[in-house]
Amino acid sequence: MKVLAVDPAIRNTGYAIIEGDQHKQFAIDYGVIRIPQKLPQSKALAAVRTGLKNLIQQYEPEVVAVEGIIYVQSMRTAISMGAARAATLIAAADAGLEIYEYAPKKIKQAVVGNGNAGKDQVAFMVRALLGLNETPAHDAADALAIALAHLAAQDPLKASILQMKNI
Known part of the structure; x- marks a missing residue:
């Protein structure tokens, strides 16, 4: 199974393309879609959507896994993260992909x-589990972790622990 995993944010959206199953996985690509601060929020959201659309076209994943909504103390941060998450979900839905979400604690x-x-x-374990030569940036490491959690959820013994949601 090929998974596109996304850790959505307006300025630094982490992404990972992983292929494998619950037993063996390898990273095809990972990184961060970086959006300049000077870009207004609406254009930043469009850039996140376009960046993910390009990844979907390039790698043709079978599913998309996304970090679920997290609780933050700032209303502004919550709105911003929700908007980035929406841009992610729209990009995946436009491509007709199934979307799964995982709670941050369950991913960890x-x-x-x-x-x-x-x-x-998280970054250390992702590097170790995937045999990477370098420790990925935190946003990319989070996306890699989301992909690994999704593949682990395909194991019937672990699926109930992760409680995946198909959205």
Whole structure:
């Protein structure tokens, strides 16, 4: 299975393309779609959508896995993250792809074994699990972790732990 995983944000959207199953996975591509601060929010959202659309066209994933809504203390941050998530969902829906979402704690639990793991721990484990030569940037590492969590969810023994949602 080929998965496009996305850690949505308006300025730094992490993405990962991983192929494999619950037993063996390899990273095809990963990185961060970086949007300049000077770009207005509406254009930044369009750029996120276009960047993801281009990845979908290039790699032809079978599904998209996205980090679910997280709780933040700032209303402004919550609105911004929700808008980036919407841009992600629209890009995937436009391509006719199935979309799955995973709670941040469940992703960390699947990859690190601890739902409260820090970003450095997630990046370290992603690097180790995928045999990467470098530690990915945090946003890319988060996307890689989302993809790994999705593939783990395909294992009937782990699926109930992750409680994936098809949206």
